[in-house]
Amino acid sequence: MTETLKTATFPAGEYYIGDLCYVMQDEWPEVCERIIADTKGDKQRLLELSDGRKIFVGATAYGDGAYPDNNGNLYAVDAGIVGIISRGDIHDSSDNTPELGNTFEFETEFTASYDEKGVFSFGDIVIDTRNLDPVEG
Numbered sequence: 001m002t003e004t005l006k007t008a009t010f011p012a013g014e015y016y017i018g019d020l021c022y023v024m025q026d027e028w029p030e031v032c033e034r035i036i037a038d039t040k041g042d043k044q045r046l047l048e049l050s051d052g053r054k055i056f057v058g059a060t061a062y063g064d065g066a067y068p069d070n071n072g073n074l075y076a077v078d079a080g081i082v083g084i085i086s087r088g089d090i091h092d093s094s095d096n097t098p099e100l101g102n103t104f105e106f107e108t109e110f111t112a113s114y115d116e117k118g119v120f121s122f123g124d125i126v127i128d129t130r131n132l133d134p135v136e137g
């Protein structure tokens with residue numbers, strides 16, 4: 001099977017990275033529908049919600065758990081995905097960002113990517129979910 005790299009470009013700004021179920025609880029049914037309908041078998045891609053907000057998501061290699069990035073930050077996962085969304089696009093009343101994902105300020109345009117094996121890159125942030133036994137989050 002050929003590995004396919006999925007990418008999307010985002011403008012500079014402040015972004016939440018982590019399992020989107022924590023910050024999109026109000027929209028979670030639509031997010032799940034979009035993931036199923038828009039990916040057509042792929043588990044990663046840039047998705048657009050009905051209100052125009054864009055997210056980029058991909059499946060972790062081992063499902064739920066907690067995964068570190070290349071800087072030692074942890075990302076709790078309960079929906080088996082890691083994704084990115086602009087902080088300004090989070091409309092959820094249950095903002096769990098500080099303890100369950102991480103927020104970063106990107107000074108310039110950056111690329112989000114996913115390699116179908118569980119390696120995510122968001123600019124210079126890399127979350128490799130392949131070679132880790134996830135710990136209970």
